[in-house]
Amino acid sequence: MSDGPTYGFDTLQIHAGARPDPATGARQTPIYQSTAYVFRDADHAAALFNLQEVGYIYSRLTNPTVAVLQERLATLEGGVGAVCCSSGHAAQIMALFPLMGPGKNVVASTRLYGGTVTQFSQTIKRFGWSAKFVDFDDLDALRDAIDDDTRAVFCESVANPGGYVTDVRAVADVADAAGLPLIVDNTSATPYLCQPISQGATLVVHSTTKYLTGNGTVTGGCIVDSGKFDWSASDKFPSLSAPEPAYHGLKFHETFGNLAFTFHGIAIGLRDLGMTMNPQAAHYTLMGIETLSLRMQRHVENAVKVATWLEDDPRVDYVTYAGLPSSPYSDRAKRCYPKGTGGLFTVALKGGYDACVKFVDSLEIFSHVANLGDTRSLVIHSASTTHRQLTPEQQQAAGAGPNVVRISIGIEDADDLIRDLDQALAKACG
Structure with a gap:
């Protein structure tokens, strides 16, 4: 889209980054199923490899279909650039990769997806990194957790599984005061319900697998760069501020300015980690994003109705949905989330673990899967699946105790969903 008027979200989710194909006039973004791209001549190839010119080299790095998705997500999130990759977990490693180093740490919220807790508490140790987990409602505890070796602060805008909502602005103020970037996982909220960059986030990560694609067909991830962080303000981020040996001493921040993180993510992150998004996945996600606002409105509408019904049911101990007036x-x-808090929440059943298992097995419309953000309503017992690797204390802190079921409300008829929940509760709890 050309520079000029400021377009609304509904327009941008369809048009941002996309132009008619110059070769054929095709209106929908083609799937460029190509590994490599022909150089004009030897000088052109050398300029591309030396980062002196922007273009396509090899699809591990750049691909025209993926490039459209990157531009669209950067636009919707209010960033300057984006890097797409193979999954949400890949996006988290890609986000940390230019910031961390042996002996460095990230301070993370206790309210995170169980796989993220495992990645941060176990897997990143193999890189010599570590994580400190803090309740981000306690801003003093967050400040105290930051030390001289901290290189990033990490949270989810709307946390999986409990639908807990983070005050991104308050957390960003703490990160700013410490001279650190704030990374916000915006998967559950999507840029339709929350734009963390406008609230002070430095980087936004997504599992595009979820609400952005919205149809449960492909995995993917993305890192959106706000372009607002001064990577040269201290010596904490040498990957972005110091000479890069692989590019003859080029300094990413000095050379690329507010796009330094984006260029580093492609030129080094994708080059060496190889966490590439395939063009077909990008195509499916682009089609999903075209209806994002419509779907999110229905997700929220249904979630409010279903959560309200569940909260009033005597077989239910509590519901964690932040969209309920009773929520703390x-x-x-x-x-912070005036359009709603999404379609994700947890339900605690009075019958405990056994009731949760029977409940999940008795549902008919809801699909029992390890996913969320689909058009279909989904359910899972987190303590025995997605959060199984965590300690009981970690499960409780993440809102995934043994008596809790995670529900991802889809866009079906809400009355049908309530009837299905009712019959499953009857079988599970009597």
């Missing part, structure tokens, strides 16, 4: 986060949700 109701005021924060209204202030």
Whole structure:
């Protein structure tokens, strides 16, 4: 789209980054199923490899279909650039990769997806990195956890599984005061409900597998760069501020300015880690994003109706949905997430672990899968699946105790969903 008027979200989710194909006039973005791209001549090839010219070299690095998705996501999130990759977990490693080093740490919220907790508490140790987990409602504890070796602060805008909502602005203020980038996982909220960059986030990561694609067909991830962080303000981020040996001493921040992180993510992150998004996945996600606002409105509408019904049911102990007036986060949700808090929440059953298992097995419309953000309603017992690797204390902190079921509300008829939940509760709890 040309520079000029400021377009609304509904327009941008369809048009941002996309132009008619110059060769054929095709209106939908083609799937460029190509590994490599022909250089004009030897000088052109050398300029591309030396980062003196932008273009396509090899699809591990850049691909025209993926490039459209990157531009669209950067536009919707209010960033300057984006790097797409193979999954949400890949996006998290890609986000940390230019920032961390042996002996360095990231301070992370205790309310994270179980796989992220495992990745941060176990897997990143193999890189010599570490993570400190803190309740981000306690800003003093967050400040105290940051030390001279901290290189990033990490949280989810709307946390999986419990639908807990983070005050991104308050957390960003703490990160800013410490001279650190804030990374926000915006998977559950999507840029339709929350734009973390406008609230002070430095980087936004997504599992595009979820609401952005919305149809449960492909995996993918993305890192959106705000372009607002000064990587040269200290010596903490040498990958971005110091000479890069692989490019003859080029300094990414000095050379690329507010696009330094984006260029590093492609030229080094994708080059060496190889966490590439394939063009077909990008195509499916682009099609999904075209209806993102419509779907999210229905997800929220259905979630409010279903969560309200569940909260009033005597077989239910509690519901964690921040969109309920009874939620301790109701005021924060209204202030920070005025369009709603998504379609994800947990339900605690009075029958405990056994009731949860029977409940999940008895549902008919809801699909029992390890995913969320689909058009279909989904359910899972987190303690025995997605959060199984965590300790009981970690499960409780993440909102995934043994008596808790995670529900991802889809866009079906809400009354049908309630009837299905009712019959499953009857079988599980009597």
